[in-house]
Amino acid sequence: MGAAAMTMPARSPAAPAGAEIAIAHASKVFGTGDRAVVALQDVSASVPEGQFVCLLGPSGCGKSTLLNAIAGFTPLTEGAIRMGGRPVTEPGPDRGMVFQEYALFPWMTVEQNVRFGLDIKGVRRGEAEAVVARITETLGLTDFRARFPKDLSGGMRQRVAIARILALDPPVMLMDEPFGALDALTRRTLQDELLRIWSEFAKTIVFVTHSIEEAIYLADRILVMTYRPGRLKRDIAVTLPRPRDSASAEFNALKRELGGLVMEEQERFTKAELTGTAVD
């Protein structure tokens, strides 16, 4: 699995050093005894610097658990995750996370949200302001800097969430279904924006989604996961040239292939749900 990934060229130029992620025999069990749920079972994979990876699967396949483990929020039951050779033990600004629920601080303006990480880091005022100006400009937020999150649309909020972590220039971006709550057009715009940022800022991205089309549109590589226990089902390289045309024959062939894989897991999920064994 790791070997297959290594042969694939990283498209993002000049990724910063120490951004590769190595997942070794990762397992996670929630709860104990009869109520124990195996969210992850012996997952191993390595993500080279600059790669855009999508974790794909139905609800309950452990994709978010894996992402949270990489972020340092969820300690593993067994196994280890390393980033740039160092074990991941706690959350940190080198792995910026974008949440599905935006998680913007509602009491801060757009500008304050974007600057928060820099304040924590102790960046000097003038320097921080320059960074905020540049990042808000990049994401088209300049005119919204004084607004509070409640006055922004979902798409704009997610732009702020991306800007907030970009301000810290993390080598790795972790994204947990970030565009799941957006309408189709906004979603496409933000996907394109993300691809632009990814290549411009040379990031390694791990992106969780349950949308097959989104995974194909974005990723260099798609890791399909199984429904409970969460394991890697398939590791697929996407070699279509960008920008990708979702109407093309190759795109649809891949979509059909992935659709089959994901539906097998979705059926297991549905069955578990109907028999009442799906705990979530």
Next chain:
Amino acid sequence: MNRFTALRGALLPIGLLIVWEIASRAGLFSAVVLPPPSAVAVRWTSSLLPALPYDPASQSYTEWLLSGELPHDAAASLGRVLAGFAIGVGLALPVGLLMGTSDRLYGLVNPLLQILRPIPPIAYIPLAIVWFGLGNPPALFLIALGTFFPVLVNTVAGVRQVDSIYIRAARNLGARPWTMFARVILPAASPFVLAGMRIGIGTAFIVVIVAEMIAVSDGLGYRILEAREYMWSDKIIGGMLTIGVLGLVIDGAMSRLNDHLLRWHRGLER
């Protein structure tokens, strides 16, 4: 809200005043039981105005203008409310933040808190006098006590309901405990804290009037009780109205502060 609704709202108070004036003047009640509104107004104005003529040598014009009995009493009451409120909030806020963040401290302190909380601050009056004697100390103690519990209870609740997503996002950005406290937990809890403060200052205002009737020799509470000694009902009613206006001003100020500090809050969307 148009002119006619405002007019309709004024109808009842004005009508009531007229009926009251006529009834009093017709001798339906004695001036001790219920003096006419005009007498209240005269008495109120005279206590509002300076007692002595203006003397530029000994005082500034503003000092002189505010040298009347009523401004002095109102300032004394307001000063006590603010001082006692500040003490109460100053103690309740840190304790509440700690109790809200630490489950162990919460488990330790909460049972005691639940026992003490239902005791009305006014029930502490005898003990306050035994502990602090007469004068400002017992009054401030009672006012601070009246503020303390609502602010504490709300702060604890506010901190405990902070959405964990904010904590996660802040940790992801590298926030250390102090930053987490000051810039995430406190602002996230602030709608609750401010609601507690609003209840607290309302209680403080009730308590100050009672405390002034007992422990001190100025302030609006003292003045209306003093007026009773002389059966000056017009002065009592004037004092009561002043208390009402002061309460309205305090609550209005609190509400504006609230709106400003919570301008980011969804609930306040226009």
